[in-house]
Every structure is written in C-alpha cells, then in structure tokens.
Amino acid sequence: MRIFYGTESGNSEMVASDIADEYGLEAEDLTELDADVFEAGTLYLIVCATHGEGELPEGVDEFADALRDSSPDLTGVRYAMFGLGDSTYPDYSKGSEVLDALLAELGAERVGEYGRHDAAGGSDCSEVGLSWAEMVVEQHALVPVG
C-alpha cells in the first residue's frame, strides 16, 4: 500500500501523513511522482484537495497531464480517494474528482467509499481521514498493513 497527497495549504499533507504514521508508511507528494508510479497489485490511498475553481492543487495538474500524455494501462491498480474541499465553493471537492476520473479512464479500479472532508463543516480533517482509511484498509488491503 502507498499513500499519495495533493495539497496547496497543507491539509491534505497532514491527513496523508497521519494515515501514513498509522500504517508505518511515508506519505508521498503527488507533485514529486512520475506518471509511471502505479503498479498493478498495489493499493493506493490518495488524499487530494481542490483549488482554483474546482481544480487540482498546483503541481498536481502537471502530474495529471503527464498521466494523460503517457496514458499507462492501469488495469489491476486499485486506489481509494479522499477529497478535501469546502462546500461554500460552487465546485465542491471537484479537484480530487479530476484525478479520480483520469485513473478510472486509464483502467484503475476505485475501491471503498469516496472519502470527503468539507472545510465548511467544522470537522477535523485528520480524524475524518483516519476513519476513512481504516475502513478502506480493513475492507480492501489484501495483506495486513503495519
């Protein structure tokens, strides 16, 4: 299992790092990854914010472009998505959905519930993220983690 994050102001990194700590993993920044990072048989937890007007965080759009350009066959890749956003914006939580749609288009399979954190709701994003990850890992990690 690997855990990736896309952030601008740090919330997604914090959520991903807290999840990573829980499972003895390192949270990895999507802006530092190459488009060939996905491997069949690995479960990826992706924590990604929304910025601009329903867009991916800065730098993550470049990762998405690289994925689109190289168009790898992601059959056999499983991922779970946790989107951070703020429901006072018209395009609530749409940034993570851009990445989600792209991964699905390339053949990857989303597992578990689509996690969300709404900054307008007053809940703690790490707490919400940790319960989401627990559920995903319990139901979908093929080998025990941590």
Ligand SMILES: Cc1cc2nc3c(=O)[nH]c(=O)nc-3n(C[C@H](O)[C@H](O)[C@H](O)COP(=O)(O)O)c2cc1C
């Ligand atoms: C300039 C700006 C634009 C934003 N645009 C959106 C948006 O279009 N849709 C949305 O759901 N949230 C939007 N947000 C809210 C962020 O997604 C939310 O604050 C999130 O927790 C930030 O995560 P991050 O710290 O990992 O970047 C925006 C925030 C900022 C500062």
